[in-house]
Amino acid sequence: MTTPSRAGAYTGAFRDQHGGALAAGVDGTVAAAAAGDWKHAAASAARVQAGALHLHHSVVRDALAGGLDWWAIGELLAMHPQAAFEQYANLADGTITPARQRPALAVTCTAGLAARHDMEPWFGIDIDDLDPGHSLPADPTVARLRETTAVLGEDVWIAVKLPGGYEGDDDLEDGTAARRWTTVVLHPDELGWLREALALNAEGGDPDDDDDE
Numbered sequence: 001m002t003t004p005s006r007a008g009a010y011t012g013a014f015r016d017q018h019g020g021a022l023a024a025g026v027d028g029t030v031a032a033a034a035a036g037d038w039k040h041a042a043a044s045a046a047r048v049q050a051g052a053l054h055l056h057h058s059v060v061r062d063a064l065a066g067g068l069d070w071w072a073i074g075e076l077l078a079m080h081p082q083a084a085f086e087q088y089a090n091l092a093d094g095t096i097t098p099a100r101q102r103p104a105l106a107v108t109c110t111a112g113l114a115a116r117h118d119m120e121p122w123f124g125i126d127i128d129d130l131d132p133g134h135s136l137p138a139d140p141t142v143a144r145l146r147e148t149t150a151v152l153g154e155d156v157w158i159a160v161k162l163p164g165g166y167e168g169d170d171d172l173e174d175g176t177a178a179r180r181w182t183t184v185v186l187h188p189d190e191l192g193w194l195r196e197a198l199a200l201n202a203e204g205g206d207p208d209d210d211d212d213e
Contacts, residue, residue, distance in 0.1 A: 007062065007066060008062050009062065009065070010058040010059075010061040010062045010065070011055070011058045011059055011062050013058070014054060014055050014058040018051055018054065018055075021051065022048060022051040022052070022055070025044055025047050025048040025051060026048055028040075028044045029041050029044040029045045029048060032044055057088075057091055060073065060076075060077075060088050060091055061091045061092060063076065064088070064091060064092040064095070065092065069081075069098075069101050069102070070082070070084050070085045070098040070101060070184075071098070071101075071102070071186065073088065079138075080135060080138040080139055080140065080186075081098040081184055081186070082097075082098050082139050082140055082141075082183045082184060083138070083139070083140040085097060085098050086140055097182075098183070098184040099163075099182045099183065099184055102184065103163075104188070104191075105184045105185050105186075105187070105188070105190075105191065106163045106182055106183070106184050107136070107160050107161065107162060107163060107182070107183060107184065107185060107191075107194065108124070108160070108161050108162070108163050108180065108181075108182055109124075109127070109136070109139070109141070109142070109158055109159065109160050109180065109181055109182075109183060110123040110124065110158070110159045110160075110161075110179070110180045111141075111142075111145050111156055111157065111158045111159070111178050111179045111180075112156070112157055112178045112179075113149070113154050113155070113156055113178055114154070114155035114156065114157055115154065115155070116178075117157075117178060119157045119159055121201070121202075122161075123159035123161065124159040124160045124161030124162075124198065124201075125159060125160060125161070125194075125197050125198055125201045126157060126158065126159060127142065127158050127159070127160050129197050129201075130160070130190075130193055130194065130197055131190075131193045134185070134190055134193060134194075135185055135186040135190060136160060136183070136185065136190075139183045141179070141181050141183065142158055142183075145158065145178075145179065146158075156178075160194065161198065162191070162194065162195070162198070163182065
């Protein structure tokens with residue numbers, strides 16, 4: 001993909017190529033609905049929806065070309081940075097993962113089925129022990145694992161640790177867990193919460209205990 005020579009080039013190109021058809025589609029949808037032709041109104045609305053999605057992608061392409069990283073893209077779209085990467089990285093050439101963009105905010109997650117795998121201490125801490133406002137539950141792999149295991153009637157544990165020692169699935173021994181991956185947090189404060197929880201875990205403390213108890 002060639003980098004545009006001006007800001008908003010992709011969005012502008014969409015307007016030049018498809019703007020007239022999109023406007024006509026809206027008019028056609030309204031006319032069909034007014035005539036009670038619901039079949040054509042619904043079909044026309046679907047075409048408008050598809051065009052609007054194309055326009056949305058053009059905006060994201062312009063934002064990427066403008067230098068926004070996955071944190072900024074995620075904020076625009078109300079998504080976790082990793083989710084934004086997985087959904088929109090194909091819109092630009094040479095994109096890199098969030099963990100490579102901001103390695104200081106990377107973390108390593110390991111997941112396993114409660115009935116088959118033990119959550120070993122060196123995997124880190126259960127993400128449910130983090131601050132309730134932590135961003136990791138919004139990581140797309142976390143969300144997919146929880147949704148899938150819920151459908152299958154399984155319980156899954158997900159542990160998180162600071163990166164180092166291993167990354168990805170390559171170093172995951174057979175039978176020890178189901179999945180390992182690298183993702184990111186939103187800001188340094190979240191790493192602070194993680195470090196505190198890991199320290200408590202190492203000392204045998206309960207992250208849910210109050211400090212003054």
